[in-house]
Amino acid sequence: MKNIRNSTLQDLETLLISMGEPKFRAKQVYEWIWQKHAGSIDDMTNLPKALREKLSALYHIPKVKIHHSQYSSDGTIKNRLLLHDGHFVESVLIPTDKRLTVCVSSQVGCSLACKFCATGFLPRKRNMDFDEIVDEVTLANQQALEHYGKGITNIVFMGMGEPLLNYRNVLKAIDKITTPDALGMSPRRITVSTAGISKMIRQLGDDEVRFKLALSLHAANDKKRDEIMPINETSNLDDLVDALNYFYQKTKNEITFEYILFNKFNDSLQDADELIKLYRRVPVDLVNIIEYNPIEKADFSKPDEDTTDTFMAYLESKRVNARLRRSRGKDIDAACGQLANVDGKS
């Protein structure tokens, strides 16, 4: 049984014409898949029954389903999503004053093993297919409409997995999310976050993508970054600075640095100075300073309020555009770096 969502409109036209059907049926099928989010070929009720039966014998729609949702006291919703082959991933819906952001996963597990991240302790099982990522967004949008009375406004690829190691599927998903004949969202409302794979950041530049890029920096010198993010050994900070400048030169898209504050690891004024030096080497719009959410397996904690305030004030005094991001969904383990209470198959 083939996945019908792998067929382009042109593929569908060829298929339906070969079945003796008029060409317009292809458009109908395409609309059912990408605009009406049909759960099965049988849902495509404006197709003749005989055609639905013929198509159902050859094709299926491997939809992602919400297996379980958890609701935080701050309004955040974490979803455990079941993929067609029994794997689970997680997505998080985060309401703020002006935005409704969904944080999506791109891989089942992750191979990069960042030391502070719950997902990093899971083995990477597989990449998510592009249509599974589109389902994550569609499901979140439906959930947002039901729960908050409005749809999602922003998408961040900051869930489970490294998006740039599932490059083809992530870009294809974003294409579907942004194309007017599918979800039609603005690419300016999408941020792809990477642990820092310089070769793929350059590739994004060459592909002239239109979405924003976030670098999960978390340490501003190579020695410390090697300690917490093994990927830094193959893509160090100098490589990343070059790649980010190349990306900006090619796309002019917004770049942010993400920097989790870890107690007595990267929270001193010397660390802040190193961060500022890097900030000056890349056209960065914003530095998000993120409150750490401890996980059982990692030996990190968050600094006290005074240290955090001093760090923030120092950045401000040096005219760094920085913002402190308080954690959301902590009571349901939905905060940044906590996505992993699911693994393996159902």
Ligand code: SF4
């Ligand atoms: S922080 Fe991102 S890249 Fe690092 S282990 Fe977690 S999911 Fe993977």
